[in-house]
Amino acid sequence: MSELFKFELKATDGKARTGVIETPRGDIRTPAFMPVGTAATVKAMMPESVRATGADILLGNTYHLMLRPTAERIDRLGGLHKFMNWQRPILTDSGGFQVMSLAGLRKLTEKGVTFKSHIDGSRHELTPERSMEIQRLLGSDIVMCFDECPALPADRDRIAESMRLSMRWAERSKDAFGDRPGHALFGIMQGGLEQDLREESAKALTDIGFDGYAVGGLAVGEGQEAMFGCLDYAPDMLPQDKPRYLMGVGKPDDIVGAVARGIDMMDCVLPSRSGRTGQVFTRRGVVNIKNARHADDPRPLDEECSCPACSNYCRAYLHHVFRANEMISGMLLTWHNLHYFQEIMQGMRDAIAAGTFGAWQKDFHDTRAEGDI
Numbered sequence: 588m589s590e591l592f593k594f595e596l597k598a599t600d601g602k603a604r605t606g607v608i609e610t611p612r613g614d615i616r617t618p619a620f621m622p623v624g625t626a627a628t629v630k631a632m633m634p635e636s637v638r639a640t641g642a643d644i645l646l647g648n649t650y651h652l653m654l655r656p657t658a659e660r661i662d663r664l665g666g667l668h669k670f671m672n673w674q675r676p677i678l679t680d681s682g683g684f685q686v687m688s689l690a691g692l693r694k695l696t697e698k699g700v701t702f703k704s705h706i707d708g709s710r711h712e713l714t715p716e717r718s719m720e721i722q723r724l725l726g727s728d729i730v731m732c733f734d735e736c737p738a739l740p741a742d743r744d745r746i747a748e749s750m751r752l753s754m755r756w757a758e759r760s761k762d763a764f765g766d767r768p769g770h771a772l773f774g775i776m777q778g779g780l781e782q783d784l785r786e787e788s789a790k791a792l793t794d795i796g797f798d799g800y801a802v803g804g805l806a807v808g809e810g811q812e813a814m815f816g817c818l819d820y821a822p823d824m825l826p827q828d829k830p831r832y833l834m835g836v837g838k839p840d841d842i843v844g845a846v847a848r849g850i851d852m853m854d855c856v857l858p859s860r861s862g863r864t865g866q867v868f869t870r871r872g873v874v875n876i877k878n879a880r881h882a883d884d885p886r887p888l889d890e891e892c893s894c895p896a897c898s899n900y901c902r903a904y905l906h907h908v909f910r911a912n913e914m915i916s917g918m919l920l921t922w923h924n925l926h927y928f929q930e931i932m933q934g935m936r937d938a939i940a941a942g943t944f945g946a947w948q949k950d951f952h953d954t955r956a957e958g959d960i
C-alpha cells in the first residue's frame with residue numbers, strides 16, 4: 588500500500604485481528620462490516636444515518652452503476668462520493684459476480700464477459716480493463732479485481748479452470764489499474780473448497796502484489812460448515828500485513844466465525860434486505876416482526892439497543908407499520924439491523940484488543956436463543 592493507504596494491526600487474539608486501514612477519506616476500523624449501497628444508496632437509509640450506525644465504509648456495485656445511471660454520468664457529476672453524499676471510503680465490487688447472478692444471455696471468454704442488462708436487455712461487456720475504468724470513473728477508494736466466481740457445487744476441473752482465468756484477469760486488472768496513490772486495488776482469491784487450488788490462487792495473487800486480498804468464491808450456497816472449513820486455512824495463505832476481505836458474508840454468526848479465523852472486512856445485504864422484509868436481528872436471536880404475536884407487545888425490539896427503533900417505538904408499532912407496508916417500517920428495521928451488526932463489530936474489536944475474544948465469542952453464542960423470539 589502507498590503511505591496514503593496504510594493497514595496497521597493493533598492487536599491479535601488467536602487468529603482474530605483488530606486494526607485500522609488509514610485512507611485519504613478516513614479510517615476504517617477492523618474488523619469492519621460494510622453496508623451494501625448497490626444503486627448508490629443503502630436502501631431505506633440516509634447516508635448520515637448509515638454513519639450514525641457506526642459504518643466507516645460502504646460497498647457499491649460496478650454492475651448496477653454501469654447499467655444505471657452509468658459510470659460516465661456519475662463521473663461527470665463529480666464521482667460516487669459526491670453523487671450519493673457519502674464522503675467516507677467506498678469499496679466497489681468489480682461486476683463479475685453480479686453479471687453471473689443477475690444478467691441474462693451471458694458469454695464468457697478469455698477477454699471477459701458479454702451480457703444483457705437485467706434492467707432493459709441492452710448488451711454490455713465487462714473485461715478487467717473496463718471494470719478498472721468503471722471503478723476509476725466512480726472514484727471508489729478500494730477497487731476489486733475483475734474475477735469469475737463459479738457457482739457451487741462445481742467439479743474440481745471447472746473450479747481450477749475458473750480460478751486460473753481469474754488469476755490471469757487479476758494480472759490484467761493490476762496492469763489496467765496502474766499507479767493510483769490514495770486508491771487501493773484488492774485481489775480476489777478463488778479455488779472453491781479445494782485447499783490446493785486456494786494455495787495456488789493465494790500464491791498467484793501474492794506474486795502479483797495487491798493492497799489487500801479478498802477471499803472470494805464463498806457464500807455461494809456451500810453452507811456455513813463448508814465455508815468455515817475453507818476459512819480454517821484460506822486467510823492464513825494471504826499476506827498477514829494486508830487486509831483480508833471475505834465477500835458477501837453474512838449472518839451474525841457467520842461474521843463472528845470469520846473474524847475468529849482471521850478475516851478483517853466483510854459485506855452483506857442481509858441486515859438491510861432483512862430490514863425491509865421484517866426480519867430483525869437482536870442479541871437474543873431473530874424477531875420476525877410480521878408475526879401476530881407482536882401485535883400488542885409494548886416492549887422494544889431489544890431493551891439494550893440504543894437505535895431509534897428500539898429507543899422510540901414498541902414491537903406493536905413496528906408490527907403495525909410493517910403489516911401496513913409503511914415506508915417507516917423499512918427505515919426503522921434497517922437502521923436497527925445495521926446498528927446491531929456494527930455493535931457486533933465494535934464488540935469484537937474491543938474484545939480482540941483486550942485479549943478476551945474467546946469469552947466474548949462464548950457470550951455471543953450463549954445469549955442467542957434459536958429461532959423466533
Ligand SMILES: O=c1nc[nH]c2cc3[nH]c(NCCN4CCCCC4)nc3cc12
Nearest residue numbers: 680684736803804805806807834835857
Ligand atoms: O468471488 C467473488 N468475487 C466477487 N464478488 C463476490 C461477491 C460475493 N457475494 C457472495 N455471496 C453473497 C451472498 N448473499 C447472502 C445474502 C443474500 C444475498 C446473497 N459471494 C461472493 C463472491 C464474490
Ligand SMILES: [Zn+2]
Nearest residue numbers: 892894897923
Ligand atoms: Zn435497535
